[in-house]
Amino acid sequence: MYQSQFPPTGFPTYNQGRGPFTEASSSSGGSNAGGTALGDPQFDIFDWHPAYQSCQRYFLDHAQHGEAVQAVAALVNICLPHQWTSTPVMSSTGPTPHSSGPGAYNLPWPRPNPVTNARGQPAPVWVSLVPYIRRLVITGMDRSGIMHGFFGDDWRKGVGPMWECERRNYLFAAKSVGWAKVKYQYDMSPHESVPFLKPLQEVHLVEIEAAEKTWSQWLAMEDWMVGPRAPDAEEGREGATRRES
Known part of the structure; x- marks a missing residue:
């Protein structure tokens, strides 16, 4: 059993040095994978x-x-x-049970027990x-x-x-x-x-603005304004028409 570095008395605070509830400096410091959000191209x-x-x-x-x-x-x-x-x-590590917990991935068919990788080691x-x-x-x-x-x-x-x-x-x-x-x-x-x-x-404001943009995209989806009917596509066609005229 692993022992927490955090003092067991009282509710967790956030300035206890390198305790488990403090931000650590790391190679990933402050940015997500590739600096892009999940689902971005x-x-x-x-x-x-x-x-x-x-x-x-x-x-x-x-x-x-x-x-x-x-x-x-x-x-x-x-x-x-x-x-x-x-x-x-x-x-x-170790054999993978057929777990039924809230975060477990349950397959609709029984899995071999124990599950092993290509080298015969427990997956x-x-x-x-x-x-x-x-x-x-x-x-x-x-x-x-x-x-x-x-x-x-x-x-x-x-x-x-x-x-x-x-x-x-x-x-x-x-x-x-x-x-x-x-x-x-x-x-x-x-x-x-x-x-x-x-x-x-x-x-932060940037988070709200990003949510607003995505929400607008969803509202467009509800109105079938996607693909060639997407608002951005419509604006692009109108701009091209104005330039040609």
């Missing part, structure tokens, strides 16, 4: 994926066993993989980090120190694009429906319901 999936795997390993092997991460998970009411009542995941466990990112975002706990404590030094490059996407999704959910339906969408199960919702924290 310039997003390099092959550059991003190793960093995401690093975040998975850190979360499973270290973070989930620390007192600070366990305290936050308890506060926001989400089970960590090692707390799943059915086939708990203790680390990123690493795959656990999605998205449910944990989502829960931190909607409860206002997605500060850089906490994100670093959950996902390690590579968090900005590995889970940063997903984090930005989930923050935008949260804005969209709030704009689409009322509070009760937003909460319902984020409740994972009766036992892991969302205890509270907070407005998006530490929002």
Whole structure:
């Protein structure tokens, strides 16, 4: 069992040196994979994926066993993989059980047990980090120190694009429906319901403007204004017509 560097007394703070809830300087410092958002044409999936795997390993092997991460998970009411009542995941290595936890990837058919790679070695466990990112975002706990404590030094490059996407999704959910339906969408199960919702924290103007642009694109999609009918395409054709005349 890994021991947390964070003092066990009191609620986590964010200025404890190199504790688990402090931002660390790293090679990924402050920027996401390739400097682009998830889904952008310039997003390099092959550059991003190793960093995401690093975040998975850190979360499973270290973070989930620390007192600070366990305290936050308890506060926001989400089970960590090692707390799943059915086939708990203790680390990123070893045989892969057919997991039924909220972040587990369940195939519709039985998998061989144990799962091995081409060399006959046990394959690493795959656990999605998205449910944990989502829960931190909607409860206002997605500060850089906490994100670093959950996902390690590579968090900005590995889970940063997903984090930005989930923050935008949260804005969209709030704009689409009322509070009760937003909460319902984020409740994972009766036992892991969302205890509270907070407005998006530490929002910057550039983030709002990017969300507005994407929201406008979605509204255009609702009106079938896509492809040759997309607003940008219409403006381009009108500009070309004016130049020709």
